[in-house]
Amino acid sequence: MNKTEKNQLQKLACKVRMGAIEGVYNAKSGHPGGSLSAADLFTYLYFREMKIDPKNPKEENRDRFVLSKGHCAPGLYATLALKGYFPMEEMKKLRHIGAMLQGHPDMKGTPGVDMSTGSLGQGVSAACGMAAAGKMDHKDYRVYSILGDGEIEEGQVWEAAMFAAHHKLDNLCLIVDNNGLQIDGSVAEVGGPEPIDEKFRSFGFDVQVINGHDFDEIEAAFHHARTVKGRPSAIIAKTVKGKDVSFMENQVGWHGTAPNAEQYETAMQDLNRVLSGLEAE
Numbered sequence: 001m002n003k004t005e006k007n008q009l010q011k012l013a014c015k016v017r018m019g020a021i022e023g024v025y026n027a028k029s030g031h032p033g034g035s036l037s038a039a040d041l042f043t044y045l046y047f048r049e050m051k052i053d054p055k056n057p058k059e060e061n062r063d064r065f066v067l068s069k070g071h072c073a074p075g076l077y078a079t080l081a082l083k084g085y086f087p088m089e090e091m092k093k094l095r096h097i098g099a100m101l102q103g104h105p106d107m108k109g110t111p112g113v114d115m116s117t118g119s120l121g122q123g124v125s126a127a128c129g130m131a132a133a134g135k136m137d138h139k140d141y142r143v144y145s146i147l148g149d150g151e152i153e154e155g156q157v158w159e160a161a162m163f164a165a166h167h168k169l170d171n172l173c174l175i176v177d178n179n180g181l182q183i184d185g186s187v188a189e190v191g192g193p194e195p196i197d198e199k200f201r202s203f204g205f206d207v208q209v210i211n212g213h214d215f216d217e218i219e220a221a222f223h224h225a226r227t228v229k230g231r232p233s234a235i236i237a238k239t240v241k242g243k244d245v246s247f248m249e250n251q252v253g254w255h256g257t258a259p260n261a262e263q264y265e266t267a268m269q270d271l272n273r274v275l276s277g278l279e280a281e
């Protein structure tokens with residue numbers, strides 16, 4: 001990708017982060033940390049990788065996306081809004097009763113959401129089902145799913161992984177947002193799922209480990225995943241929880257906490273600084 005294209009994606013990712021913060025702040029609850037860590041992955045998937053059309057969200061041959069770590073809905077919603085599925089204004093009503101954007105993705109209420117998720121481990125099983133259905137129906141769509149590294153402590157993830165490899169689901173690409181932190185501690189402390197790459201490899205996946213904030217590496221990984229035949233792909237993306245908000249970066253407390261007014265101002269200043277820097281490039 002050239003410099004201009006990369007700059008475009010970086011600006012979009014910054015806007016995803018701003019949208020997520022806006023939503024969580026207005027809701028006074030929600031999950032900023034993991035939304036920010038996955039922002040570059042969301043951005044690449046929706047703006048470069050997936051075959052989708054926001055004007056026709058249910059198009060039969062579209063690529064599918066499942067946010068298995070459903071609590072990071074603010075990041076997904078901000079991406080969907082930027083892509084044109086609904087106005088960004090909806091973010092201000094995040095988690096309000098009756099609003100379009102609920103605390104976890106709801107496929108019945110939000111255009112662009114392919115699967116309702118939130119119970120960790122289940123989304124990836126649904127993604128496997130979609131990929132298997134694609135194979136059975138001789139469709140050429142691909143299925144993408146973002147998982148948390150805390151989420152992969154769920155046994156169901158590994159049942160799904162076994163299924164995916166057994167059924168040779170090469171139309172399935174799992175992306176682990178490997179930010180090292182989960183709800184109440186570091187992933188290493190809480191459940192110790194490492195080495196994540198070797199685990200997926202031993203389950204029969206093609207595995208790549210990348211910097212999840214570097215668009216060149218992200219692009220190369222998704223390009224490679226498309227070439228893999230006869231087995232599913234896993235991309236282990238090393239990320240920073242709370243990325244680009246100074247006081248949230250790598251802080252476990254920002255898993256599921258909303259910023260207060262002062263913190264909101266600081267977060268927006270941080271992100272505006274990033275955006276201005278990118279605009280000046």
Ligand SMILES: Cc1ncc(C[n+]2csc(CCOP(=O)(O)OP(=O)(O)O)c2C)c(N)n1
Nearest residue numbers: 034071118119120148149150151181182183
């Ligand atoms: C089955 C299930 N158990 C517990 C939870 C509560 N929970 C929500 S988020 C979370 C931690 C997830 O950590 P991780 O996957 O690393 O997410 P991230 O850090 O990327 O936000 C937990 C335990 C849940 N949503 N579902």
